[in-house]
Amino acid sequence: MSTATTDELMDLDEALARFDPVMGLEVHVELGTSTKMFCSCPTEFGAEPNTQVCPTCLGLPGALPVVNAVAVESAIRIGLALNCSIAEWCRFARKNYFYPDMPKNFQTSQYDEPIAYDGYLDVEVEGRSFRIGIERAHMEEDTGKSTHVGGATGRIHGADYSLVDYNRAGIPLIEIVTKPIVGVPGHLAPAVARAYVAELRELIVALGVSEARMERGQMRCDVNLSLKPAGAEKFGTRSETKNVNSLRSVERAARFEIQRHAAVLASGGTIVQETRHFHEDKGTTTSGRVKEEAEDYRYFPEPDLVPVAPSREWVEQLRATLPELPGARRKRLAQDWAISDFDMQSVVNAGALDVIEATVAAGSDPASARKWWLGELARTANERAVELAELPITPAHVARIVELVSAGELSDKLARQVIEGVLAGEGDPDAVVAKRGLKVVSDDGALLTAIDEAIAANPAVAEKIRGGNHKAAGVIVGAVMKATRVSRAFRLRATPAVPSAGWPPAGTERVRPRSGP
Amino acid sequence: MSAITREEVAHLARLSRLELSEAELDHFAEQLDAIVGAVARVSELPTEDVPPTSHALPMTNVFRQDVVRPAGTPILDRAEVLAQAPAAEDDRFRVPRILGED
Numbered sequence: 001m002s003t004a005t006t007d008e009l010m011d012l013d014e015a016l017a018r019f020d021p022v023m024g025l026e027v028h029v030e031l032g033t034s035t036k037m038f039c040s041c042p043t044e045f046g047a048e049p050n051t052q053v054c055p056t057c058l059g060l061p062g063a064l065p066v067v068n069a070v071a072v073e074s075a076i077r078i079g080l081a082l083n084c085s086i087a088e089w090c091r092f093a094r095k096n097y098f099y100p101d102m103p104k105n106f107q108t109s110q111y112d113e114p115i116a117y118d119g120y121l122d123v124e125v126e127g128r129s130f131r132i133g134i135e136r137a138h139m140e141e142d143t144g145k146s147t148h149v150g151g152a153t154g155r156i157h158g159a160d161y162s163l164v165d166y167n168r169a170g171i172p173l174i175e176i177v178t179k180p181i182v183g184v185p186g187h188l189a190p191a192v193a194r195a196y197v198a199e200l201r202e203l204i205v206a207l208g209v210s211e212a213r214m215e216r217g218q219m220r221c222d223v224n225l226s227l228k229p230a231g232a233e234k235f236g237t238r239s240e241t242k243n244v245n246s247l248r249s250v251e252r253a254a255r256f257e258i259q260r261h262a263a264v265l266a267s268g269g270t271i272v273q274e275t276r277h278f279h280e281d282k283g284t285t286t287s288g289r290v291k292e293e294a295e296d297y298r299y300f301p302e303p304d305l306v307p308v309a310p311s312r313e314w315v316e317q318l319r320a321t322l323p324e325l326p327g328a329r330r331k332r333l334a335q336d337w338a339i340s341d342f343d344m345q346s347v348v349n350a351g352a353l354d355v356i357e358a359t360v361a362a363g364s365d366p367a368s369a370r371k372w373w374l375g376e377l378a379r380t381a382n383e384r385a386v387e388l389a390e391l392p393i394t395p396a397h398v399a400r401i402v403e404l405v406s407a408g409e410l411s412d413k414l415a416r417q418v419i420e421g422v423l424a425g426e427g428d429p430d431a432v433v434a435k436r437g438l439k440v441v442s443d444d445g446a447l448l449t450a451i452d453e454a455i456a457a458n459p460a461v462a463e464k465i466r467g468g469n470h471k472a473a474g475v476i477v478g479a480v481m482k483a484t485r486v487s488r489a490f491r492l493r494a495t496p497a498v499p500s501a502g503w504p505p506a507g508t509e510r511v512r513p514r515s516g517p
Numbered sequence: 518m519s520a521i522t523r524e525e526v527a528h529l530a531r532l533s534r535l536e537l538s539e540a541e542l543d544h545f546a547e548q549l550d551a552i553v554g555a556v557a558r559v560s561e562l563p564t565e566d567v568p569p570t571s572h573a574l575p576m577t578n579v580f581r582q583d584v585v586r587p588a589g590t591p592i593l594d595r596a597e598v599l600a601q602a603p604a605a606e607d608d609r610f611r612v613p614r615i616l617g618e619d
Contacts, residue, residue: 301571
C-alpha cells in the first residue's frame with residue numbers, strides 16, 4: 001500500500017543539520033461535562049459497556065441532538081484563554097465517514113466555522129519563549145471505544161473483529177489545532193511540541209473544563225510533522241501520528257518522525273501523506289491508513305442543529321470567569337518567591353507548584369516550602385512513584401514544621417524525622433513531636449553553663465579557637481553534647497565562645513529538583 | 518455537464534465501504550449522473566440575491582442544560598439494544614475487522 005514503511009532512521013543531529021522540521025499539533029480534549037455533547041447521557045468514566053447510551057448517541061432513526069450549553073461555554077472559555085477570536089456565528093457540520101466507532105456514520109463536528117480561531121499560546125523551553133499560533137478550536141464529539149479481538153498485538157493490525165462500546169460516543173470534545181510551528185531550532189522542536197501540550201494541559205486544568213488526564217484518554221495528541229531542506233520555504237509532505245497519549249510520547253514521536261522522514265528523503269524517496277500509529281513501548285511509528293482528503297469527508301452543515309451565535313455580552317461574561325492562567329501565575333509566583341525562571345521550571349517539573357503555593361499560604365516562607373517539597377518530599381514521592389500531592393502530608397503540615405524550625409523548636413534534622421513520622425501515618429507534626437519526644441534543647445541557661453564548663457575543661461582548644469581555628473570547636477561541641485545528653489540534634493545560638501563554629505550545620509540542604517516523568 | 522465517471526463511483530464506494538461489481542459501477546455511474554443532472558437544474562434559477570441557507574428556521578443558540586437524563590428521559594435497555602445489532606459479544610457491538618486495507 002505504501003512506499004514509506006521503511007524504518008530506516010537518520011541520526012537525529014544529521015537530520016536536523018540537513019532539514020528543518022515543521023510541526024502541527026492537534027489536541028483533543030474531552031470536556032468534563034456531566035452529560036454528552038448532544039444528549040443527556042452521563043459521561044462517567046468506567047461505566048459498564050453500552051449503559052450510557054440513548055437513541056441520539058446510538059444514531060437511531062428519528063433521534064434529534066440538542067447542544068449542551070456548558071460544552072459551548074467551555075469551548076468559548078478555552079478559546080478566550082488561548083487568545084482566540086470567538087465566532088459571532090458558527091455552525092456544526094457533519095463529517096461523513098464509515099467506521100464503526102461512530103454509529104451515525106458521521107461525526108458531528110465543525111468544519112470551516114470553528115467557534116474559536118486565530119490565537120496563540122506561549123511556551124518556554126530551555127529559558128527561551130516560543131509563541132505557538134493557534135489556528136482554531138472547535139467543538140465535536142468523541143467516538144465509541146473499540147476493542148480489537150484476535151491478532152497478535154490487540155491493536156488494529158491483524159485484528160479478527162472488533163467490539164464497540166458507545167459509552168464514550170458523544171462525549172464533548174474540543175479539538176485545538178496549532179498553526180504550522182516553524183522557526184523553532186530543530187534540536188528544540190520535539191521539546192517545544194511537548195512543552196506546548198504540557199502548557200495546554202495546565203491551562204485546561206486551570207480552566208476547570210477537564211481533568212485532561214492523558215492516561216485516561218481525556219487529552220490526546222496527534223503530531224503532524226514534515227521536513228523541508230534546511231532554509232527552504234516550501235513545506236514537505238506531512239505524516240500524522242495519531243493518539244500520542246503522554247507528554248513524553250509527544251517528544252519521542254516527533255523525534256522518531258524527524259529521523260524517519262530524513263532517511264526517506266535523503267535516499268530519494270517520497271513521504272506518503274498518511275496516518276501513523278505510535279508504539280509506546282518502542283517509541284516508533286508504523287504506517288496506518290492513507291489519509292482521506294478533507295473533501296472525502298463530504299462535510300455539510302448539520303441540519304439537525306441550529307447555528308451557535310454567542311452574543312458579545314455572553315463572551316465577555318465568560319471572559320470574566322477566566323482564572324489566572326498558568327503562565328501568568330508562574331510569573332507572579334516566581335516574583336513573589338524571588339526565584340529565577342529556571343528555578344520555577346524545576347518547581348513545575350517536580351509538580352510542586354500547587355503544594356508550595358498552598359504551604360506558603362499556610363504561613364511558610366517560600367524558601368523553606370521549596371526546600372522541603374523539592375528535597376525530602378520529592379525524594380519520597382519519587383521512591384513511592386506518586387505525585388507530591390498524593391503523599392500523606394499536607395501543605396499545612398509542612399507549614400507547621402517550618403514554623404517549628406524557625407521558632408527554634410526543631411532543627412532541620414529533627415524536622416526530617418517529623419516528616420518521616422507524618423509520612424508514616426503517626427499523625428500531624430505536633431503529634432509526631434510529642435510521640436517521638438523530638439525537642440531541641442532550648443534552655444539557654446543549661447546550655448551556656450555546659451559550654452562554659454566545656455571551655456574551662458579544654459583551655460588549649462579554647463585558645464586555638466580564639467586564634468581563629470574554628471574547626472577546633474568540634475571538641476567543645478562534643479563535650480557540650482555529652483554534658484547535655486543531646487544525642488540527636490540541638491540548636492545553639494551564637495555565643496562569644498564559639499563564633500560561627502560550624503555548628504549547628506547550616507540549615508540548608510542540597511535542593512535537587514526531581515527529574516521529570 | 519460532465520458525466521459522473523466510473524472512477525468517481527468506485528471512490529465513493531470505497532469511502533462508503535461498499536463492494537460494487539464492475540457492472541454495478543457502470544449502472545450507478547449512469548444513475549448518479551441522472552440524479553446530479555436533475556439537481557443541477559436548481560442552478561438555472563436566479564439565486565444571486567438569495568443568501569446561502571442551511572437552516573429553514575431563523576433560530577440560533579438552542580441549548581440544553583447539562584443535566585443527566587432529566588425526568589422523563591427514556592432509558593434504553595442494553596439487552597434490547599444489543600439484540601437488534603447483527604452481532605454482539607461481551608455487552609458490546611461486534612463489528613467486522615476494521616481497516617481491511619491494512
